[in-house]
Each structure stands twice: as structure tokens, then as C-alpha cells.
Amino acid sequence: MDDQRDLERMLGNLRQFQSESDASKESEKSPSNAGTSFDADEFLAGLDAMFASHTAKDKADEYLQQAMADAENAQDYAGLLTVLNETMGFYRSQGRHQENQWIIQRAIELALRMGLEGTEAWTTTLINAATSQRAAGNLDQAEDLFEQALDAARRTYGPDDRRLAALHNNRSMLFSQTHRRRQAIDELHESLRILEHSSVDAQSDVDIASTCTNLALAMLDGEDQPTDAELEEAQSLARRTLDIYQHAGSDSSAHYASALAGAAHVSFASEDYAEAVRQYQRALDVIARCYGEHTDYYRVTAQNLQEAQRKLELTQSTDNPHDSVDDSPAQSTVHTDIHRSAVHNASVPSTMQASAQHSTSPRTLAPGTALRVAEPGMALAKAYWQELVKPMIDERYASVKHRIAAGLVGHGSECYGFDDALSRDHDFGPRVCLWLTADDYAEFGERLQADYDALPSMFHGVSRSAATPRAQGEGRRDGVFEIAAFFTQLTGMPHAPADDEPHLWLSLDESTLAAATNGRVFQDGLGAFSSARQSFTRMPDDVRLALISRRLGMISQAGQYNLPRMLERGDGAAAWLCIEQFADAASSLVFLVNNPASVGYAPYYKWRFAALRRLSARPAMLLTEICGELEQLMRLSSAACFGGAGFGEGGKGAAPSIDTVNAIVETICEQITHTLNALGLSDSPQTFLEWQRPYVEAHITSPATCLHSL
Structure with missing residues (x-):
């Protein structure tokens, strides 16, 4: 729909x-x-x-x-x-x-x-x-x-108007992309209710079929494995979708591709990879005929097919497929229509859901357990905007309110959606950013700041915590900002570099770009702030390819070359640093290969793996297995580098862990080579990644020397 x-x-x-x-x-x-x-x-x-x-x-x-x-x-x-x-x-x-x-x-x-x-x-x-x-x-x-x-x-519209169903259906996709799975499902249930109530023939109603597909995908769109009940409901919805198209005689229509792709995703989640391959292939045939092979829709579905084929090959190569096949159903993206597929950005819900456990001592939690807060920081910020800040602006700045952009972007765990109970010890609380053009800032920025400062600092039972020195003065994280000054504060630049300024793009590290493009905008009538923010997401492809080449070089040098040498020398400290450099480069590469314009930039080290886990749980992402492999690599690092001595591992010796560490490094490099080949960035099977760099750089069209390795 x-x-x-x-x-x-x-x-x-x-x-x-x-x-x-x-x-x-x-x-x-x-x-x-x-x-x-x-x-x-x-x-x-x-x-x-x-x-x-x-x-x-x-x-x-x-x-x-x-x-x-x-x-x-x-x-x-x-x-x-x-x-x-x-x-x-x-x-x-x-x-x-x-x-x-x-x-x-x-x-x-x-x-x-x-x-x-x-x-x-x-x-x-x-x-x-x-x-x-x-x-x-x-x-x-x-x-x-x-x-x-x-x-x-x-x-x-009337309450049962089918056009209202279309709106709920489309709105659900936005909720899915912004980590609000429950809201997405609720929107789809409402859409389905309207359609079923208004349909003259529900068995042949392709609008019902499209909504069933969307709902099936939403059931599977989460960080955790779907429950048996969710999987069973998704299977039922997928079957109903295909039955409707066949009953309506519409199984040659363009939209049938969406139904097939949705069914393939459900088959994938059910580990029926043979059926998933068959359905993806049929979907590709329809897409090629109706929309062409040079569309995002075709490209993403082809990636899905490739992933399903890979899983099928793995299951066929072992006596027990469940011993070697990743159980995650979210390794391929299926979307119910060409517009979802074009973005291939359906998201998973944040792990920071509402909970009464915010008083739990972090020392009592099991390793890896997420601390919960009563209200995530971004939700707190939006409520603060809607209940206090916006009414103040509506009352005192009625003639210019459409010129004031509002939201929460920049430094702070809540801007990434990673805040937890520990986040409340500093620089946390009800807050928003208000962004103005230079002229507007000169005209009423100071007055607006004073009115903002006069608002209550206690809201929804949360007060603003102590501000660290770096979050004060020019580094403050909320209040009124001139747009160019805001981005200068974050990046050192008032706006994103131009496409023909690759040296400036390369001067911006990924964590800086992540801080400038994270968060949410609640209102932007002029679009000036959003335009400036979006410009930082559009890293030129030549720059992205140059960074991919650099990461390949570090992965190769640190992990494939120097790590085995340092381990053989017995220099555990140097080997440990090799692992750190390898993990940093490999995790960055995952974001770069998946394109930051779609998935965002890799944040700084504190939140790197939180972001990598979230990215790896999303559909249609590449190199999704690397996250878990890197974490396993780091878990083994103490034993490999120091024989486990002093780390509670009994000092049993490093040899077994060294073998495993080196094997993980090679496995990751093999996956990277496979992905470079699949993306057309290389046709070399070489797994020593230093030798992949010339193939990648051959795709860089700019002659700028800063983009090419020596």
C-alpha cells in the first residue's frame, strides 16, 4: 500500500x-x-x-x-x-x-x-x-x-476510510526505522482492522495482503530472536498474503514482488533457506520486469538472495546445520514494497525500554545486562519539548515559531539511544536544543535563551544532573544555538565540506561525524538545520572508498601480519595493542561498507560496540557476523597475549587461545573479501587484505592524492 x-x-x-x-x-x-x-x-x-x-x-x-x-x-x-x-x-x-x-x-x-x-x-x-x-x-x-x-x-476521512489505513501502514514503516517496534505493530494492526472492516472481498484484497506482509516483517524486526508465537504468526501472515494475490489473480503484478520478498524473509527466519532462495528469485524476476535492474529495490533484494544462498550452502555442507548456521533471522532485508527496499533501513527497537529497574545496582548485574531507566533520555527530551518548551515558544514567539528548529543532537549517550541508569550521573536531564539562523539568532536568540533557562529543570521526576566542564560554555549541550556555530562546536566546521574537498572530509573522524548526525529533530519549519545536518551524512563515495582502503590496510597490518609476530615473540602487550587496532579498524569498516548515509557513522570507542550490535541486528546489513567474532576475539585476548596469568584463567598457557585468535582474524578477513567481491569493489579472492586495497581504490574517480595510498 x-x-x-x-x-x-x-x-x-x-x-x-x-x-x-x-x-x-x-x-x-x-x-x-x-x-x-x-x-x-x-x-x-x-x-x-x-x-x-x-x-x-x-x-x-x-x-x-x-x-x-x-x-x-x-x-x-x-x-x-x-x-x-x-x-x-x-x-x-x-x-x-x-x-x-x-x-x-x-x-x-x-x-x-x-x-x-x-x-x-x-x-x-x-x-x-x-x-x-x-x-x-x-x-x-x-x-x-x-x-x-x-x-x-x-x-x-471517516474512521474506516481505507485511505486512513494507507496512512497507518506508511507511518508504521517510520516507527520501524526509528526503533519503535511496538508502535509499528500497533499502526499495522489498526491498518488491518480498517481494511478488513471496509473490504468487500477480503480474500482478494491486495491492500490487506500488503499490510499482512508489513505486519509479518514487523513481528521479526527486533534485536532478539522472535518467539515461537511471533514466528508462527509471521508465517500465517505470509501465507495469507500469497493466498490473496493468487485468489485475486494478481500474482504477475508488480506488488507481488513485495509479497514474495516478505514471504522469503519469513522463510529465512524459519531457517527454510531453500524456500527463501526460491521466493527471492521469483521476486527478482518480477522486480526486473516491472522496475528494472538498476534500482535500489532490485539491488537490496539481490543482496537478500545472496545471503539466503550462503546460508543454504552452509546447511548443505554439514550434517547438523544448526551447529554452523547463525540462527539470526535478521541477516537479510525484506521489505514489503519498493520504497522500504530503497532505504533498506528498517531498524530494531532500542534495548533501553521503560523499566522499573533503574535503582538496581550495576554491580549486581550479570555481564552484558543492559541497565534500564524509567524514561530514555530522547523520550524525556521530546516530552520536555512538547509539554514545556513548545508551549512557551507558541505563546511568546508566535510570529517566528516556524523559524525555530528543535531537537536533541550532539554529545551524550541519549543522543545515540544508549543511555542507561549510569548515564544520569552527569550531563543528563530534561533538555533540548533550539537552532536558529544567523539573522534570527541575532534578533531574538539571547531572549529565547533566557526564556529557555527559566523553564523548570525538574521534569517527569528527573532533574538535570551535574554538568562536567566540557559540557559548559561553548561546549554546552542544550539551549539556543546559531546553526553554523552549533556544527562548528561539534566538528570545527560550520557546514559539511563540499564533494570536491576530500581533504576536509578526511580531517573529520567518524566519531565527530556521528555526533553531528545523531539524535532527533522534533521541529524544523525552515528545514535549515535539517539540511545542514543531512549534509554531514552525505560523505562523498570517493572518500568512503578511501577510508575503506585505509581500514583494510590496518586490519591486514595489525591483525594478519603483526599480531602473529608479536604473539610468537611473546610480547603480550604489543599483541594486545594489535588486537585493539584490528578491532577498531574492523568495526569501522562494517559501518563504512554499509554506508554511513544509511546506517550512521561509527561513534567513539565507548559506544562503538553498542552501535555495532544494533547495526548487526538490522536486516540487510553486511558483515553482521563480525561483531560477535570481534567480541570473542577480545574475550580470548588475555589468554592469548599473557597465557591467562592474572586474569582468573588459571595460567593454562596461551597456545590454544593463540590458535583461536589467529583463526578468528582470518575468518573475519575472509568475510571481508567475500563482501568486497559481492559489492563489485574487487574481483580478487586474496584474503590478505593489504592486496585488496588497489582493487578498492580503482573505483575512486577523484585524482586527489589524499584519497590514494602510496
């Missing part, structure tokens, strides 16, 4: 709202345009024909661009809005998210200029804009738009 064309049909042709702006249109027409016209029905019929004949991937772009020009020349603004909504969906399906930004902006501005607020056309545009921003990874903007859309839909 997330597909733009189906959604547009469900929401109705925007032409029906043309009468609402007829008077203004007639007054704006000039005599030179009086003879021109635009037929929206004819336009939609032509677009439908392209999708029906599977030629849209080659012809739709030119068709849409011409339709935009025709509608604008005819000054048919309702028709133009219809074209813009269709274009949003097509660009989204093609993964053309950057180009889609101006389409989104233009559609919203046009709808406002036409005075469509409070109409179904306005709701339509908000939903499409929100869905497109979600697909582009602009999750804060998407959440704000979805909230506006839901508010508008409640006024314009």
Missing part, C-alpha cells in the same frame, strides 16, 4: 479538488494561455498504461517532466499537483531521493498557495511527501509530515 500509484488511486484524483481553486486559477490566467489545456485524466491513463506494459522505468521520467510543463503552461494547478504527486512516487521507486526533494517542496508550496489546507488534496500531498522523506532517510522531516497528515486525515 506504500506504492505511490496505488495510494494516489486510493486517495482519489486530485482533479476533484480543482473546483476549489477555479476562481483563483481563472484570475491568474493570461490571454496567451487561454487556449491551452491539460487533461489530468488523460495523463493518469497514459501513466497507467506505461506501468501496465512495464515500460515505465524507461519512459515515465520524460512523460512526467512533459506533463509538469503542460500543466504549468495551462496554469492548471490542480493538474500540476496531481503530476507532482505521481512524480514523488516514481522518483521514490527509482531511489532518486535527492531529485525528489524539490518535487516534495514544490508540491507542498503549491498546495498551500492553492489554499487546500483542510481538504483531502492537502492530506494526499502530506502523505506522499512524508512517505518520500522516509524513503530518502530524512526521518525527522518524515515524522513531522506524518503527524500533520494524520491530523489532517482525521478531519477529512
